[in-house]
Amino acid sequence: MKNKIVLNCIKRMALLGIIGFTIQIHAEVLVILPETGPMSRAGLSIKQGILSAYQVGNNNIPLKFVNSEQKSLKLILKQNVNRKTQMIIGPLARPDVEALIKLKPKVPVLALNEVYPTHKNVWQYSLSKNDDALALLDYIHHDRVSKLYVVREKGAEAESINFLNALFLNYRGEVDPVDEMPSVKGKSEGILLLGSNEWLSSLKKLQKKNIYTQAIAVNEKTALPKGMKFCDVPALYIAEWGDVIQAYKDKPTSLPYQRLYAFGGDAWHIAEHFVLNPKVKNLTFKGRTGKIKIEGNRVERIPQCFERSKNNLVAL
Template identity: 20%
Template sequence: MALSTASEVATMKVLYEFTTRLRLSAAHWQFIVRLLQVTETFIVPKKILPCLIFCSFATVWLAGCASAPAPQQPSTEQSPEQQRERPVVIDELSAADYLARAERETLPAQQHAMLVRAAGRYFDNEEFQAGGVVLSFINSGYLASAPAQQHRLQQARFAAYMGDWQRVIELTNGLDQQLTQREQRLQTLDLRHQAFKNQADYVAAAAALVAYGRYAPDLNLSTEVWQLLAQVPAEQWRQGVSHNDSIMRGWIQLFERLTQALDENRSRAQVLSSWQRAFPQHPGVEFVTELLERPEITAQLQNVAVLLPLNGQFADAGRSVRNGILARLTQQEQPLQVQFIDTTQISVEELYQQLIDSQIELVIGPLDRNTLEAFNNFQRQQEEAAPWAQLWLNNPENKNDNDRHAFFALDTVAESVAAAELLEQMNYQHVLVLGPDTNRGHNVAETFQRYWPEQTDYSMRARFYAASTDIPDAVQQSLLVDRSQARIDMIERLVQQHVPATRGTTELHYEIRSRQDIDAIYASGDAQQVRLLKPYLDVNMSAFGRRAPVYASSAVHQEQLSRGENDLDGVIFSDAPWLLSASLAADVRQQFEQQVGRLSLSQQRLIAMGYDAMAIGPKVLAMNYLPGYTHNGLTGQLRIDAQKVERRLDWAKFEGHELKLERTIYDNQASRH
C-alpha cells in the first residue's frame, strides 16, 4: 500500500507501534493495512482515511486507559450471578488463526467474516482493546446474514466493555432469535441481562435471565431472578405489570401479591402458599418453599417495645414521637402488644435484660443520641445477636451489621440525596452547593456529590462560608462576579489613563456578569443562613441571563415567622409531605390540634416520624429483604436499603408569604398512610 503524504506515513507508523502493544503481529498489521486500502475505495476519500483510522484507535486506547472496569478485590462469598459462568462459544482456533485465514481470503465478504471471528476470539480471551481494533475495521456492508448477526454480537460485547449499556440493548434487540448457536444465544441474553440491570430496568433484566434459563435448563436461576425483582419499585407492582412470558407472569404475580400483603399487613406465608398452589409447575416453586422458612418474609412481629426519653432534656421530642405512634396504633388493623419504656429511668443493661425477659419481637428506638450510642455499643459487645428486630430512631456513629435492624432518622444531610435525585430528574447538569464551613455543611456537600452523576457532562462545585460576613465574598467568587468586577475596574483605569481630561468626565455604563454555566444552586444552611444568602444570590446574578433556581433542605422551613419574610422568596425546599399538605392525614392533625392546640413544625415532624415508625416497624424485616418495597408515609416515601430508611420528600416553594407545593412524590395521597 503506497502512502502519498508524510502525515499518512507518520500516522501509520504510530498506529503500527500501537497495535504491536495490543499483540497484533506485523503480518496481521500489514494485512489490515492492505484491507484498509480496499475498504478505502468504497467508504472514504483517501485524505480522510488516516483521521478515521486514528479516531478508531484513539477510541480503543481511551477505553483501555479510562473506561476499563477497575480491578476488584477477591471475595470469599460469591453472588448467584458470579457463580453462573459466562457463556463462551467453543472454538479451537485463535484470533491469530482467524486473522491468518482472513489474509488468505480473496473475497472481501470472507475477509470481513474472518475478522468478526477474530474479534470474538479476542473478546473470549478478555483482550478487549485488540478485539476493538479489529472490530473497528469491519465493513458490515460486506457481511452476509449470519456473519452480520455475529458482528452485532461482537459489537454488543465491546459496548458492554465500554459500559455503553443503551448501545448493548439496541444491538441485541431480537438477536437471540436470529443466532443459531446455543452459546451465542446465551451470550446475547447475558448481555441484555447485564445491560438492563445496569440501567435499573429490573423487570427487563429478569426477563432476559428467564429467557437465558430456557437455553440452560440445568441452571437454577430463581435466586438471581428474585434479587432483580426485589429491587423493582413497589409502585410498579401496585399499578400492575404485564408480560407475555408465562414464567415471568408467575414471578410478577408473586411480587404483586407480596406487595399487596405488605400494604395490608396480611400474612405473607399465606400469600406464598397460595402462589405455590396457583403455579405448581413454575421453576420458582422450590425457591418459594425456602422463602416460607425465612422469618425475613413470613414473620409477624406483634410484641413491641418502644424506647423513648419521656423525662428530662428530650422529653418533648420523646412525647411527640410517642403521640405519633399512638395515633398510628388507633388505625392499625394488625393486633399488637406495645409497651413504652422511658429510657431516662433505666440503664442499658437493665433495658436489654427486660427486653429479653419480655420476649420482645420488635424494638422501636432509642431516639436520643446518648441512649442510642450506649445501647448500640452494649449490643455490639454481646456474644450473640439480640433476638428482636429493631428500628432505631437515629443514626449511631458505628452501625451494627445485623440485617434484622434498620435506622430511621430525620436527617437534613440525608435530604441532599433527595435533592441530587430531583435535580438530575429536572435535567440540571451543573450544580453549585453553597453551605456553612462546618462538619454538617461538608457532609451535605460530600453526600450530594456521592449521588450526583459521574458522567463528564455533569459537574458539581461546592463553596463554604465560615461566618455570615463571608457570604458576600462566597457568592461573588462562586458566580465569578469578582472577576467581572475586576475587568470593569481595569477598563475604568484604562479610560482614565488614555482619555484626555480636557474632554470632561467619561461615564461608563456597565452591568456585572455572572457565570452562566450553573443550572441550579443547592443552599445547605438553615433558615437564617439561607435568608442571608438568597439576597446576595439575587443581586449577583446577571439580570439579562438565565437565573439559576435555588434549592434547600427542610432546615429553611421553620416556624410561621420564616414564611413572613420575603428574603426566602423563590427558594424551593424539601420537607415531609405531612408538613406541606393540609389534606394528608387531616384527621390525625385535627385530633392533635383539638387536644394540644396548634402544633409547631418540629412537633409535626416528630409526630409524623412516630406514626411512620409504627407503620413500617412490623414489616422492617421484609423491607430489609425487599429494597424495592416502599411505604408512602407522612415523612415521605420510605424504603430500606442497606439497613437505612431512605426518604423521598415533597418539594414546596416560598412565594411571598405563602407556600406553593411544587412536586409530590406520590399523587394518590389517600393511600399514603
C-alpha cells in the same frame, strides 16, 4: 364431595382468621424512648406520633413504652423482653443504638438512629440530613446545574455542617463556597443558601431560578423566597396523614417536633407491618417522612421536594 370441599375451605379460612387473631393477641411491641432528661422532648414527640398512628389503625397490638433515660439497654431488655415481644422500636440516642447492637438482640429491632455498626436483626431508620441533601441534589442535577455556589449564614455554620458534608461527597459538579452573594452567570450555575429563615428574608435581589436551601430554613410565619427549592418531610405540607394533623392539634409544637410526629407515625407503620407479616422482609410505601424503601436490613428514606411558587408550595 363438593360440599365437603367447601366445608374444608371454610375451615381453613376460619383457621387463618384464628391464627391472625392469635398473632395480634400474643404479639407485643416494646418502644424504648427517652421520656425524661435532655432528649425527652424529642422522645415524647416520637411517642405522640406513634400513638396517633396507632389509634387510626385496626390492629390492637399491645404497646409497651419504656423510658430509656438513666437505664442501661442490657437491663431494659432483660426486664421487658419476653415471649410476647415480637418487635422493638427504639432506642433513639446513638450511644444506645450502638449498645443495643452489641447485645445482638434476638427480637427484630427498628432503631431510631443510624450508627456504623450493624446487626442482622436491627433496622436503622432516621431523619438524616444526608437524606434531605441527596434528595435535593437529585433536583439540582435535574436542573442541569454544573456549578453550585454555597453561601452560609455567619455564626450558624454548625447547623448545616452535615448537610454540606453530604453535598461535597455526592455532588457531581463544581462546588464553590463563598462568603457573599455571587453573581450567577447562565443557567448552569445555582446557589445553595444555608441558614435561618430570618437570614434568607434579609437577602436582597435573589434570582428566581436555581436557588436552593435546606428544610431548617422553613418557617411557618415567613414564606421562603419565590423559586426556592428544598426537601423535607411531606406530612408537614401535604394534608394526607390525618394522624400527624391530629397529633399537632393535641399538642401544637414547632416544625422540628412536627417532623418527629411524622417520624413516629412511620416507625409504627413499619413495626406493625413486620409484626403482622414476619416472613416478609421487604417493604415500600409512601410515608409521612417520604418514600420508605426497606430491603433486607436497609431502610432508605427519600424526602419530598418542594418549590416556592408565587402563592404556595408546589410538590416536585
